[in-house]
Amino acid sequence: MNEFAFQALFVLILLVVGFGFGRVQELRHLRDLEDRERRLAAILVTDLRIPPTGIEPSSGHLVIGGAVIASDYFKTFASGIRSLVGGELRSYQSMLGRARREAQARMLEEARRIGAQAVINVRFETSEIGSRAPMSEIICYGTALLTRESVGTSAPS
């Protein structure tokens, strides 16, 4: 009985730590993302394959952004319970959503570094890499359109 109580307490502590740290980190990450997305808003992003009108690109360059994200103990636990009855797993939804935004922001930061005005043909990909706990990698990639003014271009000879 005593042993059971000890184990329950241990799980409870893990849950509290997971929830606390997870929440703090999530809020901090969301603030950081909003800030960066505002600064990157000038770059046009589309999943169309053809350059949008108004931009006359002289070349293209592949840009990639990626992020590996893990769920916290509380979310893993809560999702475990939710999985019993089925339905939407909100905690994982916010986790993957954040990772996707992070990947996109990183891709756009690379695009800005080379002076691109737009990124076209954007694709997202998610892959599960966790062996024990839920861990996912999200990548976002697309073709940054370079204009004559862009830096870092390397024309083929």
Add this chain to the structure above:
Amino acid sequence: MVSTEHRPPVARPAAGRIIVVNTETVPGYRIEEVKGLVQGNTIRAKHIGRDIGAGLKNLVGGELKAYTELLTEARREAMQRMLAQAGQLGANAVVNVRFTTSSVAGGAAELYAYGTAVLLRPV
């Protein structure tokens, strides 16, 4: 198991001058000749130290920076191999590039990049 430190020398002929895009065409150029499919892959295992760090991360959640770096670096390696093939075919661009990641047994991941090597001419 492939260690992360193991990096075989890769021939990189003019890799820096090869244009890489994931669209079918490159703006400002036209495709003169299609050289064919080129590909590159690499399989990376997680470092034991990194895995312990990841164990902690599974408690508090959030981004696993070490894994992000590991996979980004591995993807670059796969792309370099693809570009080396393109260089050997005499191509100056790789178009319609795609990436796939798949986990292999034992916590290893395969990063695969493929695309079509082409010869471009400025319009």
